[in-house]
Amino acid sequence: MKVLVAGANGKTGRLLIQYLKEDGHEPYGMVRKEEQKSNIEKLGGIPVLADLKKDVGHAVKGMDAVIFAAGSGSSTGPDQTEAVDRDGAINLVKHTEKFGIKKFVMLSAINADDSSEAEGSFKFYLDMKSQADEYLKRTELDYTIVRPGGLTDEESTSKIKVGEKVARDNIPRADVAKTIIASLQEPNAYHKTFELVSGDTQIEDALKTL
């Protein structure tokens, strides 16, 4: 599968490129700067220069699947949360539809559907993630919305817990990346939104329970 990863230079994005390549896919990594291209090439991916705030048609065209793994990060303000986490994600979904690609995986966040316990900029972030998710759900795409708990850089265990709602916990980015890739080819994960933390069930088995 030709798979575009938006946010490919990020921590989860780089793991996605590496694992997609290892699984025999053809990963394309969206980066914003020329000097980031070699990071993608080193992992076996094909870099594509694009910015989620602009036209991303050239990056999306010809793909079999598209993954959103970008994020504005915690060091920017609400304007970037709105521009990247919500509008950038929606922009990518729109281009995916425009070019007739069916499969889209959104890397969302746990509790995006209920920010009532959150405060300040984190609450705003969850609300922006939720609005992007809701936009995707209204499309005809074979979407999967993955909502992990706190991301860590620990080693993969390949064991997870999934559900419509799960108790907030952490999960290695590596296991989030593996779950996203597994969901590309697991029809049971299509048209599903689920929360995800570390657990006791192998990823492939967990996706079958959704």
Ligand SMILES: NC(=O)c1ccc[n+]([C@@H]2O[C@H](COP(=O)([O-])OP(=O)(O)OC[C@H]3O[C@@H](n4cnc5c(N)ncnc54)[C@H](OP(=O)(O)O)[C@@H]3O)[C@@H](O)[C@H]2O)c1
């Ligand atoms: N941190 C958590 O605990 C947590 C929990 C749940 C969900 N999430 C979500 O998980 C995802 C991945 O998180 P992460 O920590 O692995 O990511 P990350 O390391 O912060 O990487 C995010 C990437 O997005 C890219 N990006 C930002 N603006 C962009 C734009 N306008 N166009 C194209 N790319 C852009 C950045 O590019 P540059 O490299 O050029 O800066 C960066 O490479 C995010 O969607 C985040 O919201 C995070």
